[in-house]
Amino acid sequence: MNTLSSINRSRQKTPKLLAYSIITQLAFTSFIYLSFLFSNNSQAGNINPLCTEDDVLLGGQLSEPYHTRLRDGLVDQYLQLIFEMLNCHLKIISLPAERAILEANKGKIDGDFVLLSDIDKASYPELLKVTPSYFSFFMAYVSFDDIKYEELASYRIGVITGMPIAAESLSNIKVVRVKHYEQLIELLRRKRLHVAVLPIAVAYYYKKIACLNNLKIEVKPELKVNLYIYLNKKRANLVEPLSTAISEFKHSKKYQELVKKFLKKGLELSAPSCE
Known part of the structure; x- marks a missing residue:
C-alpha cells in the first residue's frame, strides 16, 4: 500500500519536474541565442563604421x-x-x-x-x-597684351592665393599671389602684371562687369x-x-x-x- 502510494506521488511530481526542466532548457537556450545576437551585432557595428558622432x-x-x-x-x-x-x-x-x-x-x-x-x-x-x-574647372590666361605663351617666364604673372594651378608651364615660374580677383584686374590695368590666371568664368565675368572689352582671355588645355x-x-x-x-x-x-x-x-x- 505504501509502495503504491509512493508511486502515485512520484507520478504526480514527474510532470512538474519535466515542466521545470523544459523551462530551464528554454531559458538557457534563449540566453545563449541572445548572447550570440548581441555579440554579432556589436561586432557588426564596429566593422569600419563610415562616420562616428564626430564630423x-x-x-x-x-x-x-x-x-x-x-x-x-x-x-x-x-x-x-x-x-x-x-x-x-x-x-x-x-x-x-x-x-x-x-x-x-x-x-x-x-x-x-x-x-x-x-x-x-x-x-x-x-x-x-x-x-x-x-x-x-578651367583656368584662363588673362591679359591686355599680346602674350607669347611659350615664353611665360619672361612675364610677370599673378594668381589668386589658394587657387590650384595645374599648368606645368607655370611650375618653375615665380608668380605674384593676391587675395582677391579685383586686385589682379587692377594690377593688370596698372601694368604691374602682364598676365593673370583666373577661372574662365570669373575672367568673362570681369570682362563684362567692368567693360574690359580689350581684355584677352586665352584658355589652354594644360589649365584644366x-x-x-x-x-x-x-x-x-x-x-x-x-x-x-x-x-x-x-x-x-x-x-x-x-x-x-x-x-x-x-x-x-x-x-x-x-x-
Missing part, C-alpha cells in the same frame, strides 16, 4: 565662387551633398594650402579637399587619394584643374564609399540642379552698359 573635417584653400566664408560656394555645396550620401556630417575649414596638407598628413584634420592629381607620396605618406576627381580629396589613413574606411558616391553624384539630378542654380545665379548678375 569629417576637411581643410583647404579655394577662392570664390567655389569656396566661400559662408560655405555656400559651388564646391562647398558639392562636397556637402556627396558626404550626405554617406550619412556623414562634413565640416569644411579654410586653411593655407601648405598647412592644410601638412595637418591632413599628421591626422590633425581628416583630409584636404583642394589637391591635384599627384602629390609627393614620400612627403605625405599618411594621405590616401580618393578617385575619381570630384570637381573640375581636377580637384581630388585626400584623406588621412585613419579615415581609410571612407575612401571606397566616397569614391562610389562621387561617381554616382556626377550622374544625379542633385548635381544637375546644383550646376543650373549657379549658372542661373551668374546669368542674373547685372552689368553696366558698355559704350
Whole structure:
C-alpha cells in the first residue's frame, strides 16, 4: 500500500519536474541565442563604421565662387551633398594650402579637399587619394597684351592665393599671389602684371562687369584643374564609399540642379552698359 502510494506521488511530481526542466532548457537556450545576437551585432557595428558622432573635417584653400566664408560656394555645396550620401556630417575649414596638407598628413584634420592629381607620396605618406576627381574647372590666361605663351617666364604673372594651378608651364615660374580677383584686374590695368590666371568664368565675368572689352582671355588645355580629396589613413574606411558616391553624384539630378542654380545665379548678375 505504501509502495503504491509512493508511486502515485512520484507520478504526480514527474510532470512538474519535466515542466521545470523544459523551462530551464528554454531559458538557457534563449540566453545563449541572445548572447550570440548581441555579440554579432556589436561586432557588426564596429566593422569600419563610415562616420562616428564626430564630423569629417576637411581643410583647404579655394577662392570664390567655389569656396566661400559662408560655405555656400559651388564646391562647398558639392562636397556637402556627396558626404550626405554617406550619412556623414562634413565640416569644411579654410586653411593655407601648405598647412592644410601638412595637418591632413599628421591626422590633425581628416583630409584636404583642394589637391591635384599627384602629390609627393614620400612627403605625405599618411594621405590616401580618393578617385575619381570630384570637381573640375578651367583656368584662363588673362591679359591686355599680346602674350607669347611659350615664353611665360619672361612675364610677370599673378594668381589668386589658394587657387590650384595645374599648368606645368607655370611650375618653375615665380608668380605674384593676391587675395582677391579685383586686385589682379587692377594690377593688370596698372601694368604691374602682364598676365593673370583666373577661372574662365570669373575672367568673362570681369570682362563684362567692368567693360574690359580689350581684355584677352586665352584658355589652354594644360589649365584644366581636377580637384581630388585626400584623406588621412585613419579615415581609410571612407575612401571606397566616397569614391562610389562621387561617381554616382556626377550622374544625379542633385548635381544637375546644383550646376543650373549657379549658372542661373551668374546669368542674373547685372552689368553696366558698355559704350
